[in-house]
Amino acid sequence: NDVNALAVAEHWFGAGRGVADFLALSIGRGVGLGMILNGRLYRGSGGGAGEFGHTVVKLDGPLCACGKRGCLEALISDGALMQQAAAALGRPVSIEEMVQLGLRGDAQMAAIFREAAETLGVAVANLVNVLNPALIIVGGEGMRAGSLILDRFRAALREHSFGSLA
Secondary structure, eight states: OHHHHHHHHHHHHSTTTTOSSEEEEEESSSEEEEEEETTEEEOOTTSOTTOGGGOBOOTTOOBOTTSOBSBHHHHHSHHHHHHHHHHHHTSOOOHHHHHHHHHTTOHHHHHHHHHHHHHHHHHHHHHHHHHOOSEEEEESGGGGGHHHHHHHHHHHHHHHSSTTOO
């Protein structure tokens, strides 16, 4: 699992060095989660822990590749964002073009990224409420849109986390 490898690498060499409890979140083609809890990689009883992208966040949401509706991944992955942009623009668009348009002030692209950031912030707030990690590391190719999403993500995370847990 690439996100578990990311979590271990962050624990050994990166921002998670010396941190006993943190989450490594990867966004882009999908949405993945690696967890270091009590100083160790948490894999769950069968090794499948971290399928965060398949957390249902919108009951009547779009169909996900896993067969369920409303998964986080079906709402905020690069593919999901490109579908939203294509519907808004009336033509296919790459994620790179979306980012460039958003950075240049295109209101439709900015709104798509803002909504994705809000959805991600709410979902991660639920993780914070359950696990109370000391740190959340967000990475992956989806961070190419970081300047378009991070402020709204952080605000939603704070807004939807319990008390001072965020």
